[in-house]
Amino acid sequence: MDYVLPPAEIARQLLRISRHPYATEPEPAAVPPGDQEVLAEIMGLLRSHAGLDFTLYKQSTILRRIRRRMALRGLDTLPEYLRELERDSTEVHSLYQDFLIRVTRFFRDPEMFEALKGTVFPTLIKGRSLHVPIRVWVAGCSTGEEVYSLAIALLEFLGERNSSVPIKILASDVNEAALERARSGVYIDNIEVDVSPERLRRFFAKVDGRYQISKVVRDLCVFSRHNLANDPPFSRLDLVTCRNVLIYLNAPLQRRILSVLHYSLNSGGYLGLGSSETISPFGDLFATVDGKHRIYSKNFSARAAPGLDLAAYSEIGPLGMRWGEPRLPAATWTALDVQKEADRVILSRYAPPGVVIDENGTVLQFRGRTGPYLEPAPGMASLDLMKMLREGLLGEVRAALGRARAENVPVRKERLALREAGPRNGEQLRLVNVEVLPFKVPPTGVRCFLVLFEDAPPLPAPSSASSTSSWFSASSASSASSAKTPPEEGAGGASPSTGANAAEQQVLQLQQELAATREYLQSLIEEHESASEELKSASEELLSANEELQSTNEELQTAKEETQSANEELATLNDELRHRNLELAQVNNDLVNSLAAVHFPIVLVSRDLRIRRFTPSAERVLNLIPTDVGRPLSDIKPNINVPDLGELTSRVIDQLAPVESQVQDREGHWYSLRVRPYVTLDNKIEGASITLVDIDSVRHQLKDEG
Numbered sequence: 001m002d003y004v005l006p007p008a009e010i011a012r013q014l015l016r017i018s019r020h021p022y023a024t025e026p027e028p029a030a031v032p033p034g035d036q037e038v039l040a041e042i043m044g045l046l047r048s049h050a051g052l053d054f055t056l057y058k059q060s061t062i063l064r065r066i067r068r069r070m071a072l073r074g075l076d077t078l079p080e081y082l083r084e085l086e087r088d089s090t091e092v093h094s095l096y097q098d099f100l101i102r103v104t105r106f107f108r109d110p111e112m113f114e115a116l117k118g119t120v121f122p123t124l125i126k127g128r129s130l131h132v133p134i135r136v137w138v139a140g141c142s143t144g145e146e147v148y149s150l151a152i153a154l155l156e157f158l159g160e161r162n163s164s165v166p167i168k169i170l171a172s173d174v175n176e177a178a179l180e181r182a183r184s185g186v187y188i189d190n191i192e193v194d195v196s197p198e199r200l201r202r203f204f205a206k207v208d209g210r211y212q213i214s215k216v217v218r219d220l221c222v223f224s225r226h227n228l229a230n231d232p233p234f235s236r237l238d239l240v241t242c243r244n245v246l247i248y249l250n251a252p253l254q255r256r257i258l259s260v261l262h263y264s265l266n267s268g269g270y271l272g273l274g275s276s277e278t279i280s281p282f283g284d285l286f287a288t289v290d291g292k293h294r295i296y297s298k299n300f301s302a303r304a305a306p307g308l309d310l311a312a313y314s315e316i317g318p319l320g321m322r323w324g325e326p327r328l329p330a331a332t333w334t335a336l337d338v339q340k341e342a343d344r345v346i347l348s349r350y351a352p353p354g355v356v357i358d359e360n361g362t363v364l365q366f367r368g369r370t371g372p373y374l375e376p377a378p379g380m381a382s383l384d385l386m387k388m389l390r391e392g393l394l395g396e397v398r399a400a401l402g403r404a405r406a407e408n409v410p411v412r413k414e415r416l417a418l419r420e421a422g423p424r425n426g427e428q429l430r431l432v433n434v435e436v437l438p439f440k441v442p443p444t445g446v447r448c449f450l451v452l453f454e455d456a457p458p459l460p461a462p463s464s465a466s467s468t469s470s471w472f473s474a475s476s477a478s479s480a481s482s483a484k485t486p487p488e489e490g491a492g493g494a495s496p497s498t499g500a501n502a503a504e505q506q507v508l509q510l511q512q513e514l515a516a517t518r519e520y521l522q523s524l525i526e527e528h529e530s531a532s533e534e535l536k537s538a539s540e541e542l543l544s545a546n547e548e549l550q551s552t553n554e555e556l557q558t559a560k561e562e563t564q565s566a567n568e569e570l571a572t573l574n575d576e577l578r579h580r581n582l583e584l585a586q587v588n589n590d591l592v593n594s595l596a597a598v599h600f601p602i603v604l605v606s607r608d609l610r611i612r613r614f615t616p617s618a619e620r621v622l623n624l625i626p627t628d629v630g631r632p633l634s635d636i637k638p639n640i641n642v643p644d645l646g647e648l649t650s651r652v653i654d655q656l657a658p659v660e661s662q663v664q665d666r667e668g669h670w671y672s673l674r675v676r677p678y679v680t681l682d683n684k685i686e687g688a689s690i691t692l693v694d695i696d697s698v699r700h701q702l703k704d705e706g
Contacts, residue, residue: 017071038078042066045085046099049092052174052227054099056253065098100175101248104142106149106194108243109275113153115293116239120270121157124238125165133166135237137264139228139257140245141171144182144221145191148213150241151220152203170234172226179223185213207592208626228257233264240264243294244274258285265298272296354452361385361401364448373418373432373453385451392418395516397434397451402523404436404449411436415456417512431456601692604678607653609633609646612687621665621692640665640692642673649675649688656685662695670696 005013039062047053054062066081073091075081085092107113124134134154138147151169155162173179188210192200195211204211228245240261246254261271262285271286273279273294279286286296353368363383374388382388389397393416400411412435420430437450595602601618605611610632611624618624622638634646640663642648652659658676665671671692678687 016074035078038082039066042078042082042085042095045082045092046096049089050096052096053229056229056250057099057248058250061101061248062099065095069095069098097175097177100178101244102142102175102178103244104145106145106191107153108146108149108194109293112272112275112293112295113149115290115295116150116272117153117157119290119295120239120272121154123268123270125158125161128165130164131166133168134239135234136167136169136239137234137237137241138169138171139226139240139242139261141173141179141182141223142175143178144171144185144223145187146241146243147171147182147221147223148185148203148217151217152199155203155217167220169221170237171221171223172228172234173223174225174227176225179225183223185218187211208629210626228260229253233260235264236266237264237269238266239270239272241272243272244276246277247274262286262298267298269298270295271298352452352454354450355385357385357401357449357451359405359447363388370453372420390418390420392416392429392513393432393434395513395520397436399516399520399523400434400436401449401451402520402527404438406523406527408438408447410438417508600694601690603690604687605633605649605690606687607685609649609687611636618692621671640671640673645690649690652677652688653685662699663692669694670699 043053043055066078069091070076070078070081073081073084075084085095128134136150136154138150141147147169151167154167158165171182173182186207191211195204200211203214203217205214206212228242242257242261246257249257258279265271270289271279273296275294277294279288279296285299287299289295289297347367351368353370353373355363355367355370355374356365357363361384363385373390373393374385375390376382377387385401386394386398396413396416400413403409404411412433414433415431416434418430418432420428433454433456435452435454437452438447439450440447595613595615598615599617601615601621603611603614603618603622603624610630611628613629614622614624621640622636624636628636632646633649638645642663648659651657652675656677658674660672660674663671663673672695674691674693676689676691677685678689680686
């Protein structure tokens with residue numbers, strides 16, 4: 001906050017500030033417990049004012065800036081300062097500007113720029129095509145000194161090749177006021193301390209006592225407002241510098257920003273940090289190239305996490321959580337948790353085994369003990385269910401799956417004969433029920449199938465030929481069979497009934513497999529007929545699409561010709577604009593030199609009475625300095641006795657009537673004051689011109705003659 005006071009009052013203000021706790025007491029290590037909610041409200045005011053969340057800034061930085069503003073305002077406690085912020089919105093803006101650190105200068109850490117020339121720049125141009133630009137991002141650029149320093153260093157390295165290697169430097173910051181100054185590229189003469197005379201001559205121009213970056217350098221740099229924490233990052237970059245930004249942020253936000261920078265870089269791209277910053281403990285994202293100068297390269301094998309959830313690490317929670325304390329889930333349970341765990345136990349013990357497959361029959365999940373029903377096929381590993389089914393299940397399961405897929409209904413197959421190894425290296429049949437259940441997975445609606453297996457109880461052995469015949473008929477009609485393990489052979493051999501039962505079971509199995517094969521072939525025939533119909537329909541659609549495509553090609557050809565014509569017009573317009581820019585630059589140079597050659601004071605003001613331009617001789621007479629450009633005319637205290645100069649100029653603009661009068665300066669020197677409207681080429685009034693002509697010698701001569 002600026003104070004405009006008499007010298008005695010300035011002394012009293014300095015004495016008051018020197019006695020404030022900000023100057024006399026050590027910086028507190030943490031926020032007092034009673035002020036946590038107050039600090040949260042202050043952060044909320046800043047968030048609503050500027051749209052930025054400062055809760056992930058380091059606590060020491062936040063407290064230091066707030067205590068500084070409290071000292072300037074003469075307030076001792078956080079609640080008092082909160083009331084001041086709620087009362088005065090300008091103080092909220094001042095605190096916001098204080099939080100945005102703007103400590104920078106040209107070629108800060110010169111050794112780092114030399115390291116870039118020796119390590120990074122040679123790699124960037126090695127094997128690069130002429131049409132591929134070198135893309136650089138300066139994150140947190142502040143007022144632009146580092147951006148222009150990097151551009152100058154790159155131009156110096158390229159030397160005569162700078163015209164053949166395209167360069168694009170993207171610079172970003174959240175402070176719009178700093179970006180405006182960076183875009184203008186105008187700096188006061190104290191940069192001579194950091195910039196060598198050779199660089200000043202080559203890359204700067206002296207304008208009104210200040211230095212401006214040359215147009216060649218400014219054309220390489222594009223400035224934009226960008227929030228590293230929330231806004232989408234730039235991409236396909238060769239070099240990113242984020243110097244002295246991370247030191248003000250807490251670890252969660254540092255991790256997110258480093259992940260964003262890792263994503264932005266090309267494979268083999270480089271990252272430059274400040275001298276007080278490091279990638280540790282996030283070294284998995286980058287490899288060290290020059291640890292002394294904080295230069296790193298992208299670790300392509302590392303997987304960044306740009307989606308890191310920062311909300312879990314918010315520094316000040318609604319319940320007054322302490323800074324740096326993550327929000328961890330509470331160690332509690334609910335009735336729903338108990339129900340889920342009970343369901344899991346029941347499913348694991350009593351649910352039938354099965355598999356979850358997709359539309360193509362690929363197994364997505366095994367549920368329970370599926371070993372008795374599935375067996376990996378020899379050869380290359382595969383999760384295709386049809387290749388894993390044991391002998392006896394393939395035909396029926398394929399048919400059931402085809403029907404479930406076509407009709408989207410559950411399908412059940414009962415008493416399928418599964419052949420497996422039996423006692424004493426023999427074989428035995430086991431009856432199995434199979435059920436295929438289609439279901440959709442929310443929220444995408446992708447369809448999957450659950451295939452369940454369960455053992456079926458064996459049927460009793462037949463007692464007579466008639467019962468055997470009826471059992472066989474029933475089994476053939478239902479495409480199912482029963483199996484009975486033959487009794488163990490005794491020492492004297494098997495009984496005749498045992499051999500008959502085994503033959504009957506084999507016949508039943510063959511009949512079952514034949515029925516399954518017929519059903520499967522029937523489904524294939526139906527699918528083939530359906531596919532033929534679809535193919536015929538698709539052929540007709542293709543013919544129609546082909547005609548539409550030909551029509552579209554003709555339209556595209558016409559559009560191409562129109563685009564070529566538009567491109568020619570744009571090229572012509574671009575050449576015209578380039579020519580006009582050259583003319584404008586020449587006219588501007590002529591104007592600057594003409595005004596510098598004029599030996600009497602001239603001041604040009606806009607319609608709102610702000611100073612736009614003045615001649616060097618006006619500095620002494622009207623008490624002006626180069627930084628007064630843009631200031632209201634009423635703020636200037638000229639050395640001539642014209643107390644109503646602002647009102648006089650405003651009347652000339654409103655009435656379009658020039659005014660001329662004779663005035664004296666404080667030394668008694670006479671001038672002819674002329675105020676005329678400023679008229680553009682299209683007859684618009686855009687302000688006024690104030691001219692002073694020295695008539696002191698003429699007045700003395702007339703006085704002597706009189």
